[in-house]
Amino acid sequence: MASKKDSRLRAALKSARSKRKKLAKKLEAAQAKLVKRTIKLRALESKIAHLEHAHAAVAASSDQGRPPSSDLRPATLIFNPKCGAVSKGKVSLDEVTALLRVHGIQANIKIRTSGKVARKLAKEAVAAKEDLVIVAGGDSTIEDVASQLVGTTVTLGILPIGTMNNVARSLGIPLELKEACALLGAGSTRNIDVGHILLDEKPERKYFLETAGLGVTAIAFPAGQAARKGQFNILPHALRKLLDDKPGPVQLVLDDGEPILATSQLVTVSNAPLMGMNFLIAPAAKMDDGLLDIAVYESMGKTNLLEYFMATRDGRRVDEPRVKLYRASKVRIQSKSAQPVQSDKAELAPQQVLEIEVIPGALRMVVGNGIGLSSPVDAMQSLQQAAASPPSPATDNGSIEPVELEDANPNEA
Numbered sequence: 001m002a003s004k005k006d007s008r009l010r011a012a013l014k015s016a017r018s019k020r021k022k023l024a025k026k027l028e029a030a031q032a033k034l035v036k037r038t039i040k041l042r043a044l045e046s047k048i049a050h051l052e053h054a055h056a057a058v059a060a061s062s063d064q065g066r067p068p069s070s071d072l073r074p075a076t077l078i079f080n081p082k083c084g085a086v087s088k089g090k091v092s093l094d095e096v097t098a099l100l101r102v103h104g105i106q107a108n109i110k111i112r113t114s115g116k117v118a119r120k121l122a123k124e125a126v127a128a129k130e131d132l133v134i135v136a137g138g139d140s141t142i143e144d145v146a147s148q149l150v151g152t153t154v155t156l157g158i159l160p161i162g163t164m165n166n167v168a169r170s171l172g173i174p175l176e177l178k179e180a181c182a183l184l185g186a187g188s189t190r191n192i193d194v195g196h197i198l199l200d201e202k203p204e205r206k207y208f209l210e211t212a213g214l215g216v217t218a219i220a221f222p223a224g225q226a227a228r229k230g231q232f233n234i235l236p237h238a239l240r241k242l243l244d245d246k247p248g249p250v251q252l253v254l255d256d257g258e259p260i261l262a263t264s265q266l267v268t269v270s271n272a273p274l275m276g277m278n279f280l281i282a283p284a285a286k287m288d289d290g291l292l293d294i295a296v297y298e299s300m301g302k303t304n305l306l307e308y309f310m311a312t313r314d315g316r317r318v319d320e321p322r323v324k325l326y327r328a329s330k331v332r333i334q335s336k337s338a339q340p341v342q343s344d345k346a347e348l349a350p351q352q353v354l355e356i357e358v359i360p361g362a363l364r365m366v367v368g369n370g371i372g373l374s375s376p377v378d379a380m381q382s383l384q385q386a387a388a389s390p391p392s393p394a395t396d397n398g399s400i401e402p403v404e405l406e407d408a409n410p411n412e413a
Contacts, residue, residue, distance in 0.1 A: 042378050045186070048186050048187070052103065052104070052182065053182060055104070056103050056185060059101075059104075060102045071104065072106035073132065074106050074108060075100070075106065075132040075133065075134050076130050076134065077096070077097070077100070077108060077109050077110065077136060078111075078112050078122065078136070079093055079096065079111055079112060080112040080138065080141045080162070081093070081111060083138045083141070083161050083162045083163070084161065084162055084163045086161060091136075091161045091177055095177070097109065099177060102181070102185075103185030104185050105181075105184060105185065107134065112137060118135075118141050118144040119147060121145075122146075122148035125154060126148060126149065126154055131155060132155045133154055133156055133157070135157070135159065136161055137159075138160070138162015138164065139162055139164055139167050140162070140344075140345055142167050143207075143209055143210075143344050143345070146194070146207070146209055148204070149363055149364075150194050155365065155366060157184045157365070157366040158171070158173045159177060159180050164274075167209055167210065167272065170274050170287060170370050171192070171368060172367060172368030172369040172371070172376055173366075173367065183366060184366055188367070189367065190364075190367045190375060190377070191360075191361030191362075191363070191365075192209075192287045192288055192364070193271055193291075193359065193361065193362065194209065195208040195269065195271040195292060195343075195357075196208075196357050196358070197212055197341075197354070197356050198357065199341075199348060201349075205346045207343070209271055209287075209344065211269065211270040211272070211281065211344065212354075213267065214339050214351065215264070215266035215267060215339050246265060246301070247263050247300065249263055249335070250262050250264050250333060251333070252267070252294065252296065254294070254328035254331055255328045255329055255331075256330075257328075262296045262298055263298060264300070265305075265339075266297045267294065267295070267296050267297075268281055269292050269333075270292065270293045271292060272287050272372050273315075273371055274372075278313055278314050278315050279312045279313055280315045280317055280318075281309070282295065285372060286373060287372045287373060290329060290358060291328065291329055291358060294325070294327070294331050295323055296324040296326070297322065297323055297324075298323070298324055299322060308320055329357065330355070332355045334352065338352045
């Protein structure tokens with residue numbers, strides 16, 4: 001009996017090894033083909049960037065930087081007049097539209113007056129079968145618009161003129177307005193993943209580009225935001241809740257695997273490397289890999305958490321052994337009691353059980369050479385090497401400086 005069982009096991013092992021060898025060979029061939037095609041794609045994107053730059057230089061120096069309308073690519077521009085760079089007088093709507101025109105884009109201007117309005121404008125662009133929607137604003141406006149473009153054929157472009165610009169930084173979108181417009185003009189795109197919270201919430205609150213969290217994030221970050229906005233009347237309640245919470249038992253199930261037990265008051269699920277005040281909480285996160293990066297803050301108290309997050313501010317990488325990192329396409333988090341939940345900057349109803357999945361390639365975006373991309377676009381870097389300064393329209397009175405985080409208006413991220 002034992003010999004028969006041993007024979008079956010050996011046969012099964014031999015068969016499995018043979019299948020593995022064949023599959024590995026196919027995978028290696030596919031990877032080699034992918035590498036070749038990636039090299040060709042990047043070379044073509046670099047060529048497009050250089051040609052676009054040369055064309056923009058001609059447009060900027062002739063006819064007051066106004067190419068014929070028939071040569072321009074139409075796009076819906078959702079402009080936030082209250083974001084950091086605009087409120088400081090560093091960026092104006094006229095400058096944005098003039099630069100876009102130089103780079104071959106005719107903007108159909110829409111003004112964002114609230115998140116609800118931004119979502120409505122994005123939904124209208126989808127219904128009208130627009131090809132390109134550009135957001136001139138910060139992370140909040142980008143996330144509002146993106147929530148309406150998930151799963152559509154509309155391409156999302158970014159002009160990062162907000163406060164923190166986490167999405168732009170992760171995707172390699174230049175913070176200098178002229179360079180960001182040049183990147184839009186070149187138009188190289190990637191399919192970007194979107195996080196999806198499986199809750200009975202409004203659709204725009206269920207999607208996230210940066211990070212969702214179970215636990216203290218839904219208290220700590222709104223409290224910090226309130227302090228920056230001067231809304232001190234709501235701070236005592238938020239800070240009291242922050243101090244009352246203690247690490248407790250949590251259970252994680254990754255992709256239907258075996259349960260992982262931990263003691264933590266916080267679990268973050270990231271689609272992008274950055275969140276909040278440029279906190280680098282998921283250094284290895286890629287927004288185009290079909291995976292989420294999960295962090296469990298094992299037995300870390302309030303002081304530990306605050307010190308850790310502040311140490312990661314401005315994109316600084318910190319090695320903390322108590323932060324346990326995992327990767328999965330889906331995660332189920334269960335705590336002993338209902339905990340606060342946050343999706344990007346939206347606070348959701350407290351949950352005891354939270355399920356989050358990634359929707360691979362759900363959003364088409366114009367991107368650059370960012371830390372949050374496994375397949376970045378190198379075109380912008382090569383273009384910067386070829387030209388010391390990008391072209392300016394005749395209406396431009398000088399270079400527009402990057403947004404300074406310390407001085408940016410906190411009213412709109």
